[in-house]
Structures are given as structure tokens and as C-alpha cells.
Amino acid sequence: MMEILTNLGGGFGIMFTPMAIFLCLLGVFAGITFGAIPGISPSMAVALLLPMTFALEPILGMVLLLGAYKGANYGGSVSAVLINTPGTPSAAVTAFDGYPMTKTGRVGEAMGISLYASVLGGIIGTVVLIIFARPLALVALRFWPSEYFALTILGLTTVATMGGKNWQKALVAVVFGLLLNTIGMDPIAGTQRFTFGDIRLLDGLSLIPAIIGLFALGELFYNIEHYAKGEKFDKLSYKLPKLRYYLTVWKNILRSGVLGTIIGIFPGAGGTIAAFISYDVEKRFSKKPEEFGKGSPEGVAAAESSNSASAGGALVPLLALGIPGSATAAVLLGSLLVHGLNPGPEMFVKEPELVYGMFASMFMANVFILLVGLLGSGLFVRVTDLKKTILYPLIFTFAIVGSYAVTSSMYSVVVCVVFGVIGWIFRRYGFPSAPVVLGIVLGSLAELSFRQALIIGGIESFYQRPLTLIMLTVALLAVLTPIVKKRLADKKAQAS
């Protein structure tokens, strides 16, 4: 422990130079800006800044990129809360409650909670990264496909609480998402599935355009259908709550931060799955679960904290083992390799200044996110001052460019519009859209790990490996508990 603290002191020593502070601030600012734009993912934000690092010292380059990574993770929530257009896939979960809060005039609360939860979640993720990087990475590597499959099933069980009263429709929506996810190349044998002669479908449906379509365009189509002449947004009084207010959600932030870090460690899992699972866990723990999806501060806190913490978790396998667990981690690995550095256990011994300098920069990035967020939130919120006649068309064009940016082709735009129509139909007939996203996000990992598990260990791997069995049992309980509880409550009500 003393060694860690000493090295961390050295890391902060590097960070407290004007150049490092400037680059960290620049990275955070760029990350928040890019992250808030639908279609520009954190990995794209980091990749766009990568060329700037070639001329910098390795540590300074990493300071810039990590700042952008952390900033983009937070930036996604800004557009999610304000206009129901998640800037990043993981921010889709923030939109569940953040946007309803904005619609009901609680924009200050929503922005404040997302900011503080993001910062605190990021700090939790960084602390776990510093203390447990090596042992956790080794545990993650011991995960078999059957455990990955169990993890995705655990993620899918979140649908049980996501639908609320419409749980039957939520189930239909999640299976619809899972079905859509099978479009494209089969991940094991390479069979072409449901492409109907269109080679663009071989890669499957792009996630980001699908999310933009479902949430942004779906909502827009609905609003335009029900638009009345001269309609204006309610004047939003933007005021960040006092610090005392955030104490009401500290437990949610802490739990989701730890959970997000743990899920983030597993290569391929990522912030979106972390946000979904944490949201579900917090809904189960909550004393007011009925508020989730309608503007619950706990929901925003859970989604943002776990998403931000997962960024720290994703760096665990990268730094400790040299394995990038996410697209952004792969870009960061590329940056390290460009500078002739090989991440892995030896880097902790050979380059402690670099490793702990990176840790210190992550702490500093969180401070800057808080700073930029506090100063900028008031400005971001002004977007809702625009008239609907201006804002609606602009959201359309943002959504189109955002989708186009993903693959630089019209295919993504078409996917976005198709999902926009699906989102509108779902919105109109009371089908929740979020489970469709859940199905698309988890479908690939579920199929791949399920089939890998069968190939490697046969059907036995699902009940002979203790961890798999435990996770599957928890998943089963997660589905059954609300149903049984509801039945019991109904019986009680009938009896009385």
C-alpha cells in the first residue's frame, strides 16, 4: 500500500505541471463536446485526438487521451438529459430518467446528479483500478464463455423491472431486439443471416444509429404528430441543487460505481451493460421503484455512476495485462505502442511514473469534469430555450449527421430512420424502447459466449462451473422475485 501511495505521489508530481494541467483540461473539454454529439463515441473522440499525442511525451499524450475518454463518457449524458438523444450508447440509460426530469422542469436536478454521479463514479473506478488492477485482471481472465453468457443473462433480466406495468410488452421488446441482433454474419461459423441479398447488412445493425433512431427520432416523430401551433417548451428554471441534495443518492452512486467498475473489467462488457445492470439493481433496492423511468434521481445516479466507473474498470486489463477490453482501450493501447511502450505487468515495474501519472491524471480529469460541468451546465441547458420550431428540425439534422458519422455511409442513416419509425410506433402504443436497445447490446455477447461455451465444455459448462451456476441462479431469482412479489401483493389486496 505504501508503495502505491509513494508512486501515486510521484504521479501527481507529474500532473501538477502547467502543460499536464492544460492538456487534461483540453482533453476533458473536447471529450465532453464530442461525447454530447450523437454518433461520436468515446473511442472516436480519443481516436480524433490521437494524432496530437505523437509529438508529446508519452505521459502527456496519455493525459490528453484519458481526459477525452472520461469527458466523453460524461458528455453523452448531457444530450440524453436535455433532448433525449444519448450522445453515447451507455447514456441511453441516463435518458430513461434524465429526460423525464427535464420535461417536468427538474433539469437542474437531472444535470446536477448526472454530473456528480459521473465524477464520483469515475473516482470510485479509478481507486479500484489503482488498488486492485492486477488481481482483478487475473480474475477476469479466468472467466469462461459460460460465465460471460451468465453475465449477459443477468443483464437481460433487467428487463423484468424495466417495463414496470408494461412488463409483458417489455419482454416482447427485448426479444425483438435480440432477434434483430441476429441479422448479419453468424459470429462462429460466418453464416449470412437475414441479409436478404443486401451486403450492408452483413455487419449487422449499427448500435449507435439504432439508439439515436429509437430515442431521438422516435420521440421527435411523436412530438411532431402531437404538435400544436405556437407550442413552446415550459420555461425551465435551471438551478443546480445544493450539495446536501446529492447526499440522498450517495448509496446509489457508491453501489453503482463499484458494480460499474467490476463489469467494466470484463473485456467486451463495457459501460452500456454496466449502466443497464446498475439501473436494475438500484430499482430493486429503491424505496420508490415506481418512479424509475418517470424521472427518478436514483436512476440517473445509477446509470451515470456505473458508466463512468466502468471506464476505470476497462483500463484494468489494459494496464495490468496489455489486453484492451473495449474499443477505447484499444485506441489507448495504440497510443502506448506508438510511443514504444508495452502495457502489461512489467510496465508497473519499469514505468511506474507513467502508470501512476495516468492514474493521477484520471483523478484530475474528474475534477475538471466537475469544473466544466458546473460552469457549462447552465449554458448547455439554454438549448431548451430554443423554440420547438427550431429545435425539432435541428435535432433531426444532428441525428442524421451523428448516424452518418458512425460508418460514413448512408446505411447508418437508413438504420437510424428505420429505428426512428419503430421508436415512434413503440411510443404510440405503449411499448418501451429501452428493452430493444438492451436486446441489441447484449444479443451478440450472449450468442457468442453461449455457442463458445457449448463448443468448449458442452452443456455441462452451464451447471458444472460454480460461478456460472451462481450467476444463472441470481438471474432466475431476479426475474421471479418481482413476479412472485406482485402475485403476493395482489392476493393480499384481494383478501383484504
Place this chain on the structure above:
Amino acid sequence: MAQIGRFFAGHNVLTQLVFLGVVLAIGWLGLRPFKKLRRYTGQILVLLGILWIGLLFYFVTYSFRVPRFASVATTGATVPRFWFYVLIPITLLAFIPMLKGHEVPDQKSGNIWRLGVVFAALVLSLLSFRFIGYYISSAVFLVVVMWVLDSREKVELIVVPVGWVIFSYFFFYRLLYVRLPIGTLFSRLLG
């Protein structure tokens, strides 16, 4: 089953949409005699549409070529079929509250015409990307949507599209390297 699968797999996406339309039309006609269910027409058609997509995928899985090493537990057809098997009871589960009359009825339609015009403008705008490019196309689209939403202020109708084009050029094209289509017209004019 394989023949049905090959039949559906042999048609392109647009034809699949026509098939979906036919199924929905049949479903709509089939619901007409049932007064009790009529108020759930939209919701039932959504369920029917999803079920049809599941069924379509199920049939098409029988047209997949089976790889030589398929004996190792699963093929590309396993998972889609599994999801379809799950979908059937779940769809029924969602249908039961409507059958019992416990579900909230479909909400009344808003201004479908306005939405139709905006959607048509969107589609036309996307189609024209190839010819007149993103910048002009999006500017025209902005004006049309603003007009449809009853904006009549001339300054707004000029400043917003022009501002957007300038912003998108500098921010997306120059800063983020998003190569937005400039269209055949301009690529020819500019050589």
C-alpha cells in the same frame, strides 16, 4: 420448411416490407369483426408485426447453408430459432390483457398529415444527398420542417439553415473529418 425458407430468403428487404404490410393488412381486417379488440388494433398489430418478423426469421433459418463442422453443438440457426420459440409465449402473454380488456386502449392519433409531410421531407432529403449533397439538402429540409411547424419568421427561416450549414461544415467536416456527401452536382462542378 427449407422450401419456404428459401422462398423468403430469395426476396430483398423491400419485398419483405411488402410481405409485412400484407400480414398487417390481413391482421387489421381480421380484427374488424371483434368489437372488444378493436380499441387495441394498434397494439395488436405491433405484436403481430413482431411475431411475423420472428416467424420470417424462423423460416429463413432453414435456408442457411450448414457448415461442415456444424456437428459441434450449434449452427447459425440455433439462436434465432431459440429467440422465436421464446417470442411465441411472450407475445401471447402480452396479448392476454387486451383480450381481457385490462390493457389501456390505443391513444388517439395526432396530426398524421403533418408527420407524413415531415417524414416525406426527410426521405426526400436523404435521397437528394447523392445529387445535391448534404449541405443544400439539409438546409432545404430545415426550412421545410420549420415551415410545417408553422414558423413564418423570415429571419429564422434564413439564419437557422445557413447557420447550420456553416456549423456542420466547420465542425463535422473540418474538425471531426466526417466526410459528408457533397453530391454529384457539386463534385462535377468542382471537378
